[in-house]
Amino acid sequence: MLESIFRELILEHYRKPRNKGALENPTVTVSMRNPMCGDEIDLMLTIDGDRIEAVGFTGQGCSISQASVSMMTQGVIGRSIDAALDLEKRFVALMRDDEGASEDRKLGDLRALQGVAKLPVRIKCALLGWNALDEAIKAHQKSPTGAMGEKLEFEDLTELPAGFDPATHKDDLP
Amino acid sequence: MSAPKTASQADSLPAELTESPLDIDAIRAEFPILDQQVHGHRLVYLDSAASAQRPAVVIRTIADYYTKDHANVHRGAHELSVRATRRYEDARGKVARFLGAGRADEVVFTRSTTESINLVSMTWGIANLGPGDVVVVSEMEHHSNLVPWQIVCERTGAEIQAIRVTDDQRLDLDHLDALLGSGDVRLVATGHVSNAIGTIHPVDEIARRAHEAGALYLIDGAQAAPQLPIDVRAIDCDFYTFSGHKACGPTGIGALWARRELLDAMPPYQGGGEMIEEVRIERSTYAAVPHKFEAGTPNIAGAIGFGAAVDFLQALDPETIHAHEKRIARLVLERLADEFKAITLYGPAPDVARAGVVSFTLADIHPHDLATILDHEGVAIRAGHHCCQPLMRRLGVAATARASFYLYNAEDDLEALVRGLHRAQELFRV
């Protein structure tokens, strides 16, 4: 059970996160904190029109949150916003343990996180970076050129630990 | 009544004390919840600093009260109400004795430590603080003894200042003196035992210095009352607060002790039934203390269970519980330091009198990952900032793992913790 969570690939991303570091001129920056556990990331994106040109992040957290955000950056850099949102949907399905999600090849390395779906109290960790991405895209869509430089701060207050309820969680997803 | 322990009395473990002064097997047998498996392992509960477990006698007392004696208190002209009132007021007396208070009417029942502190900040604080006044807290406070003072300072224009934490993780009393030197301090509010790192503060010394400077002294005793002998008169503090649920009692009940003349002078906290004397449409007169501060139907069963819990602790003898805590803390600190090269331990050194709360980090394994792994070994610990973000900032760490050992924990629990930490190292290839 634990072996399926703390896998080699996850530890590798935890210890050597990809795209960690601040971007020089992001078009949008989202700070996402989990006030319950103190995990926090600042996610920076440079979005040009419909394309995510660059992604970087800073912050700290557990292996699951750090590995998840690290893999996420790999999955969305150079892709369109629609492709990023599609990936997010697939990742949430993985966390919800939806049928077939663990076979979803489009998730690539992210599938290594599938064991987290069996640990309700840690799903929040895996979603921290994705919630930041989601807010960043929303902010970008509201003002494609506007948000430049200004950091948007969020507290991730989604009630999860006491029995991650896929049905209610689904509602507030895009 | 024995004198309260202080860090200055730093009594180290007597060499002959190779066994716990408590009969741990007998104590465990009184805690039904401990007799279970979690994830296929014996439950090893090391999270009592967050909330302790209850002995059967507390559970039985509450059931017995509801089974035989329940009615509303202080109002009935019938037998059950008389009995409920008697049991509720008896519980007040037990809590008062447990705290070394001179009189039962100095104990106000509240929901918790948090509510006790808010009661003082919202009544005494609003009535007595103003621009130019200072409330002194410390960098080691639980948020419960910090945020209420921030709120009242914002409302009254008073200022909040914090006693610094020394490098060896004690309160810097020289800094306290410097803060008191301004002459503007109206209240000093500190914990008695740190929930994050186990430091025991020299509360009698702080009380003396606060009073010399003309300030009152409030103690957050949430972590101390469960495991130290408390004597509010010997400490000579002005307010003392604690929660039932960390002291083997029910959740939803806590106590505020304050000197009678302070309680008399404080305006009421909430308005409603129980707390009044005579009510007219325009205005009312209030009941005498402590009822002035207990508006509405109180947590009667909670208070009665609380009374049973302090009786339970009293019967074990707080002095003996403290000796057990000191001993187990020392064993834990020494064992973990010996066994794990990559461990960082927080809090005072093992030979300093301290509580059985041990905070640590292990290699680069995040505390939440440690907690998850230990949980799968049946070991319940806490990971995070422990509601002490300023302290975490001071220690330069975002989160720690915290194992808190209480009166039902012994060496076998320590060994389970050690096994779990080895498992974590193995999974993380440390």
Ligand SMILES: Cc1ncc(COP(=O)(O)O)c(C=O)c1O
């Ligand atoms: C030192 C300290 N103060 C205050 C509190 C708050 O206690 P409660 O949540 O019971 O009000 C706690 C408990 O977490 C604590 O450890």
